[in-house]
Amino acid sequence: AQKVTQAQTEISVVEKEDVTLDCVYETRDTTYYLFWYKQPPSGELVFLIRRNSFDEQNEISGRYSWNFQKSTSSFNFTITASQVVDSAVYFCALSEVYNDMRFGAGTRLTVKP
Amino acid sequence: GAGVSQSPSNKVTEKGKDVELRCDPISGHTALYWYRQRLGQGLEFLIYFQGNSAPDKSGLPSDRFSAERTGESVSTLTIQRTQQEDSAVYLCASSFGRVSIGGYNEQFFGPGTRLTVL
Numbered sequence: 001a002q003k004v005t006q007a008q009t010e011i012s013v014v015e016k017e018d019v020t021l022d023c024v025y026e027t028r029d030t031t032y033y034l035f036w037y038k039q040p041p042s043g044e045l046v047f048l049i050r051r052n053s054f055d056e057q058n059e060i061s062g063r064y065s066w067n068f069q070k071s072t073s074s075f076n077f078t079i080t081a082s083q084v085v086d087s088a089v090y091f092c093a094l095s096e097v098y099n100d101m102r103f104g105a106g107t108r109l110t111v112k113p
Numbered sequence: 114g115a116g117v118s119q120s121p122s123n124k125v126t127e128k129g130k131d132v133e134l135r136c137d138p139i140s141g142h143t144a145l146y147w148y149r150q151r152l153g154q155g156l157e158f159l160i161y162f163q164g165n166s167a168p169d170k171s172g173l174p175s176d177r178f179s180a181e182r183t184g185e186s187v188s189t190l191t192i193q194r195t196q197q198e199d200s201a202v203y204l205c206a207s208s209f210g211r212v213s214i215g216g217y218n219e220q221f222f223g224p225g226t227r228l229t230v231l
Contacts (some may be wrong), residue, residue, distance in 0.1 A: 035219070037222075042224070043202065043224055044223065044224045044225070045204065045206075045222035046222075047219045047220070047221070050219055091155060101156075101220065102158070103148075103155045104155055105154060105155040106155050
């Protein structure tokens, strides 16, 4: 069965600090997809990134970067120079082929000015 | 509209009453999902519709929960004889389709309906 673990329930940082959100997943499939979603206080989930299991290349998008390591079954998300607007709940999710997405419990990030 | 819309945004009901939650997916999206998010929790998959195929109801927690969708349009999630543990935000998402070997179509989420059962 597929499973996603986000061990950090809450993280609080001060603006401009870097922060890494951890995501560990379990799957028996060799083909799968990993996602990060952001849920700001407004409540609407916003898609951030999708990676497939065959592409371990790390990705950077502005202040966001993702580190995908199959050897440790992890897909960690780093925000560089955090800003107050980054405050949100961040969800990691896993989807096996033809299976539904399974979301982690989420990590609540608070960035203080 | 441009995104997924849900109504009502908030619903307060008394224990034992039935409620209907509505979701309007993005036009052209064949797949529609319902999730439940309890306070401080992650997303719990409820049901999935893909075009005119039989829905995947494997996530529905009890027979008090049901959902309908006509074609590729609006969906309604119905909870009968509501219980206090049904209190949660119910999120709807739509996408072009489910996971396939060739790729995945990300889900776009609506703002959710916050249900409070007194």
